[in-house]
Amino acid sequence: MSEVMVFAENNGERIHPVSYELLGKGRELTDKLEGDLSATLLSGEQLPAEELVYRGADRVYRGTDPALSEPVETSYKEALVSLISEVNPEVILIGATNFGRSLAPRIAMALDTSLTADCTGLDIDEEKNFVQIRPAFSGNILAHIKSRTSPQLATVRYKEFAEADRNEEREGEVVEVKVKISREGAEKVKIIEEKRGRRVNLEDAEVVVAGGRGLKKESDMQLVEDLADTFGGKVGASRPLVDDGWIEREHQVGYSGKRVKPGIYIACGISGQSQHLAGMKESDTIIAINNDPSAPIFEYADYGLVGNLYEIVPELIRQLKEGN
């Protein structure tokens, strides 16, 4: 029987929501493969497994070891490789988070098997082949990839698929697995410092207001911040502002920054180069403010305000406040 296994990434407190999306997609795949859906929950201290069952896992493999309390890939690789070798799943889905994209290749190499990166589509074709669809060439094309080895590994983008429905009536099995991790490997990477909380979570924001090189000086970032505040949104930026140190890199939107899909994205003084578009073009509504009517951003926006951002942004704030 072919099993589809979902890796439930967590930081010791919270299971990353991409795991629930993978369970949703995983169920579709197992329906076509007539197989089982499982989830793997590894952590430093034991975490509750029910939520993964409510979201559709027929089985949860739960493994606990202090070495798993920190994001150290070699420890996770060891734990997963021994589990995978025992269970022999056909397909393994891993969220394309920084950790997932760093961990999955180690597993693929350790098992000498296939891995596709950052998938946005997954399907089973008529011959029951697993087809993995992924953007490449900086997001300009979609490649359809097939594998000739087993298990077939894929990392999958966050917010690409809907979360699996939650049903507390569902039943599943929780299998406690023995985790084998060599201390020696685990000690080669040490955590010196961890900064949590301060980070902006741009990916989950409903409104993102982003500034670009149309801003003349660093203190003008305030304008963008004020607009974001008025919307109750978060501040984004194009790469040059980050390179100049006007804002931290957690705020960068684009190919080498964050990929966001908010309800409203407002680009202020951003020209709309392909590398910026790669990070925001899937937003529900895009509003561009730019004084150059031929700026490419206007071709990707739903609404274009042609004019000086130094006049338009304050006016937007004023009218929004007035409206409330």
Next chain:
Amino acid sequence: MRDLTFIVLIKQVPDMDQVEFDYEEGRVDRSSAPLEPNPFDLNALEEAVKYKEELGGEVIAISMGPKQAESTLKDAIARGADEGILLQGREFAGSDTWATSLALGHAIEAVGDFDLIFSGEKTVDGDTGQVGPEVAEFLNIPHIAFVSGVKARKEDEVEVVSESWGATYVKSMELPGLITLTKDVNEPRLPSFKDKQKARKAKIANWGVEDIGIDQENLGITGSPTRVANMEVPPPEKRESMLLREDPGSAVNQLLEKLDLGRSK
């Protein structure tokens, strides 16, 4: 003590701003674009050169690709690498990330002792970001991916900043190891005219399958576990844009009405 050895992995890629995408035929025309080093690999190279400048040692740039990738390795030498090695031969062509990592791993073993390997976070064409960690696994050394800052460079340890699990971490890693670099880590230097001249005359070692002792069955399209079955070139996702060119007051008013953000009037 032996000198430190730094290895940088560099792929030659098309300048993405000049690649032509044929939406009708569903084709990518790479020949339309000039070739250049993968942008993130220049960050990797810069970091290796900084390490060398601080602690001494040697920087070796390795690339797998066609003969013309020699120019990318010469570029690397102009930017501070001491040596360039090109893995070249038709057996290598068409390798996926697993096969590529196997080949690069064998080449690194053939180089001998090393301390730190630097790779880019991903390439702008294949775009997987898998080769760095796969090479580390092959060599059985630790790695840290998506490094955005290097805090301390030591002979037996490196201290870096990277993001995972929704937090920012400072981690130290015992050497030998591998790091993959983001563009935030540094601003790659531009080579001087003199350095470019010198690099032009540099000899690039060309290594084939025999030189690295790899079984060619593991290479190329037939040796790769994945295969690109099909490529779609979707047209750019342009939108029907409503342009508002009036004075700011009425443009904003119209916008807010359209957005229907619960305003009166």
